[in-house]
Amino acid sequence: MPEIHVLEKHVAELIAAGEVVERPASVIKELVENSIDAAATAVTVEIQNGGVTFMRVTDNGTGIPREEVPKAFLRHATSKVQTEEDLSRIDTLGFRGEALASIAAVTHVEMLTRTKDELAGTRYVISGGEEEACEDAGCPQGTTLVLRDLFYNTPARMKFLKKDVTEGNAVAAVLDHAALSHPEVAFRFLRDGKETLNTPGDGKLKNAVFAVFGREFTKSLLPVSYTLNDVRVWGFVTKPTAARPNRSMQNMFLNGRYVKSRTVMVAMEQAFHGSIMVGKFPGCVLHLSVNPATVDVNVHPSKMEVRFMNEKPVFEAVYHAVKTALQTEDAPSVLKLPTAQKPAQAPIRLMTPPEQLFFSSTKPAPPAKEVPRRPAENEVLSLSDSAYSIDSYVRSAPPQAPAPRKKPVEPPVPLPQPPSPPPEQPETPPLSYAERQKAPVPAKLVGEAFSTYILIEEGEELRIIDKHAAHERMLYEKLRREVGEIPQQMLLSPVPITLSKEEYSAVLENLETFQKAGFLLEDFGAGSVLLRSVPTVLGEDAAAAVEEMAGYLLEHRTHVQTEKLEWLFHNIACRAAVKAGDESSPEELLALAKRLEQEDIRYCPHGRPVSIVLKRKDLERQFGRG
Numbered sequence: 162m163p164e165i166h167v168l169e170k171h172v173a174e175l176i177a178a179g180e181v182v183e184r185p186a187s188v189i190k191e192l193v194e195n196s197i198d199a200a201a202t203a204v205t206v207e208i209q210n211g212g213v214t215f216m217r218v219t220d221n222g223t224g225i226p227r228e229e230v231p232k233a234f235l236r237h238a239t240s241k242v243q244t245e246e247d248l249s250r251i252d253t254l255g256f257r258g259e260a261l262a263s264i265a266a267v268t269h270v271e272m273l274t275r276t277k278d279e280l281a282g283t284r285y286v287i288s289g290g291e292e293e294a295c296e297d298a299g300c301p302q303g304t305t306l307v308l309r310d311l312f313y314n315t316p317a318r319m320k321f322l323k324k325d326v327t328e329g330n331a332v333a334a335v336l337d338h339a340a341l342s343h344p345e346v347a348f349r350f351l352r353d354g355k356e357t358l359n360t361p362g363d364g365k366l367k368n369a370v371f372a373v374f375g376r377e378f379t380k381s382l383l384p385v386s387y388t389l390n391d392v393r394v395w396g397f398v399t400k401p402t403a404a405r406p407n408r409s410m411q412n413m414f415l416n417g418r419y420v421k422s423r424t425v426m427v428a429m430e431q432a433f434h435g436s437i438m439v440g441k442f443p444g445c446v447l448h449l450s451v452n453p454a455t456v457d458v459n460v461h462p463s464k465m466e467v468r469f470m471n472e473k474p475v476f477e478a479v480y481h482a483v484k485t486a487l488q489t490e491d492a493p494s495v496l497k498l499p500t501a502q503k504p505a506q507a508p509i510r511l512m513t514p515p516e517q518l519f520f521s522s523t524k525p526a527p528p529a530k531e532v533p534r535r536p537a538e539n540e541v542l543s544l545s546d547s548a549y550s551i552d553s554y555v556r557s558a559p560p561q562a563p564a565p566r567k568k569p570v571e572p573p574v575p576l577p578q579p580p581s582p583p584p585e586q587p588e589t590p591p592l593s594y595a596e597r598q599k600a601p602v603p604a605k606l607v608g609e610a611f612s613t614y615i616l617i618e619e620g621e622e623l624r625i626i627d628k629h630a631a632h633e634r635m636l637y638e639k640l641r642r643e644v645g646e647i648p649q650q651m652l653l654s655p656v657p658i659t660l661s662k663e664e665y666s667a668v669l670e671n672l673e674t675f676q677k678a679g680f681l682l683e684d685f686g687a688g689s690v691l692l693r694s695v696p697t698v699l700g701e702d703a704a705a706a707v708e709e710m711a712g713y714l715l716e717h718r719t720h721v722q723t724e725k726l727e728w729l730f731h732n733i734a735c736r737a738a739v740k741a742g743d744e745s746s747p748e749e750l751l752a753l754a755k756r757l758e759q760e761d762i763r764y765c766p767h768g769r770p771v772s773i774v775l776k777r778k779d780l781e782r783q784f785g786r787g
Contacts, residue, residue: 182263184322185212185311186331191260192306193339196220197346197417198254201303202362206336207351211328213311221303224276227283231295234270234287236262254418266290267318268311274304289314327666333357333688334662337373338419341412341446344369357687366396370446375689378410378444378659383490385447387482390474393450394482398429399443400491401436406709409661410444416453420467425449428476432483436491451475604758606751613741615750623780624754626772628745630765631757633738636698637766640678640730647679649694656692656704657685664711665690671714674722678729680707698737706736731766 182188189206196204199222209215225233236259264270265287275282284298312319322328329352340348340360347362360372371379381403386395399410413425425447433443457468469475607616607623615626640647660668665688668675675682679696680703695703710729717725739745745753762771 182267185328186335188264189332190335192218194254196222197343199223203347205349208332209353211325212332216308219305224303225274226276230283230285234261234265267315269309271307273298273300275300275302277302330662330666337662340369340373342414342417342419374659383486385482385486387485389478389481392474392478394478396447398445398483404437404441405444407712408442409664409712412446414448415467421465424472424476425479428479429483432480436487606747609750615754617754621777623775624772626754628753629738629741630769631771633734634762634765636737637730637734645677648697649679650697651694657689658692658704658707659689660711662688664715667715668711674725677726696733699733702736
């Protein structure tokens with residue numbers, strides 16, 4: 162392991178300010194990155210109460226020599242950067258030398274470490290930035306850090322922490338990114354004594370993806386492998402049919418570092434253009450390998466934003482890599498029909514001899530008779546000469562001659578009666594002109610334009626109705642009236658839905674809100690929820706609806722529950738309503754128009770007008786009749 166040393170002032174000032182430790186996830190991120198930089202092949206992370214009361218990170222890396230352990234907790238002390246030039250070619254995850262110092266300032270830290278050349282390990286204890294012990298200890302090669310009572314001396318930061326489940330899910334997201342970025346490292350995550358992640362560490366990215374996201378997401382992936390302009394792109398993208406309603410499942414890694422790059426995102430989505438539905442986004446686990454000198458990772462405190470020296474080669478490499486994968490790996494679905502089988506040939510059955518047709522097996526067999534010869538070909542025999550005559554089939558009295566049938570007597574045809582005159586109706590006096598003007602004019606369905614707009618003639622007006630907007634508003638109002646008692650349909654087989662850890666946490670925080678909207682969701686563990694029932698109005702798009710709602714809840718966590726519920730109703734109504742372009746019968750169109758008039762609906766939930774009115778005089782004026 163390179164020697165740890167404190168950076169000179171002018172070099173330290175060139176480093177972007179480190180992110181302040183704000184939650185357990187930021188602590189775990191820094192410690193796991195240190196383990197990876199120490200060439201560890203196995204990392205175990207354990208937390209309790211979301212990491213607030215207890216965190217432990219254990220690795221089998223190179224360890225830290227005894228004399229350098231206290232130095233590691235000094236600010237700007239690092240073994241990864243020495244000179245100003247090193248900042249322009251960073252190839253490690255950590256480089257600022259601030260993590261351990263920041264962590265030790267707000268928690269109780271105990272470190273156990275040993276290098277392969279040392280006979281005894283080192284136990285080092287530091288609390289609130291003050292050293293308490295440095296002594297010999299028995300321990301395996303590598304480093305173990307135990308942290309207790311985060312923010313015990315800074316209650317102002319403690320009050321900003323979220324629920325334990327939320328903080329725990331944030332830690333789980335950090336471990337997911339670490340496992341996907343380094344499939345050669347075996348990661349194990351224990352959460353309140355329960356193992357929630359265990360990757361094989363065999364270097365196969367697909368196995369790491371399976372361990373993190375499960376079977377369903379892994380089945381939807383296409384392999385990517387491409388090199389262009391000294392930029393290597395490899396990993397996986399989702400099939401177009403497995404597109405998602407948001408970008409939450411886009412995981413991008415640059416030289417083994419989890420990043421968020423607009424250049425990579427736009428290039429990938431451009432490659433999907435024409436293969437994916439509008440408003441849908443591909444998921445990915447995409448790795449990029451570039452020359453460290455061509456990228457600046459010293460941009461943002463979180464180290465997740467990077468700046469490329471030249472974005473064009475990166476864009477082109479990602480675009481062509483994904484495009485090639487879609488063209489070569491995304492085979493069309495094949496419908497397999499059962500192979501037509503030849504009908505089985507019926508077995509040949511010998512004709513039963515006539516003498517056996519009328520005798521059961523319980524009766525004695527008749528005396529044997531001499532079987533006469535069969536006639537030769539073209540030989541004419543009389544009926545009495547044949548052994549197979551009628552007499553051999555019927556062994557009873559000769560049949561009697563049938564009695565003559567009597568012709569049935571037909572009933573007499575009744576004579577036609579003259580129709581009775583209809584009852585006299587009282588004469589209705591004709592309406593006066595004023596009364597005719599006040600009388601309601603029945604609505605008349607003229608037709609439908611573009612399979613979207615209903616045309617209704619109402620007296621001197623032509624009403625044009627957007628059928629989707631009208632139906633959407635009706636369903637929205639119905640859901641609002643039935644809140645908490647929305648009819649649900651239990652699914653025959655519960656549907657597992659894989660989410661990012663951030664979305665997963667947002668959904669668990671809003672299970673009651675989903676229940677009020679007609680969804681029954683259960684925690685399925687490891688970033689997945691189980692969908693058991695859906696609103697009866699929703700139909701078959703339930704899983705995609707939950708994914709989209711999860712993204713909304715993550716983005717609008719601070720909104721009040723009423724506002725979240727309103728948005729869920731909008732989403733359900735929009736998905737369940739009849740779509741523009743759908744075929745509708747005249748009866749359906751007229752019923753929708755009448756219901757619209759009864760409920761006095763003017764705008765859809767998104768604020769668009771439901772209908773417009775075109776007066777006859779305005780129409781005639783366009784044709785020069787006015």
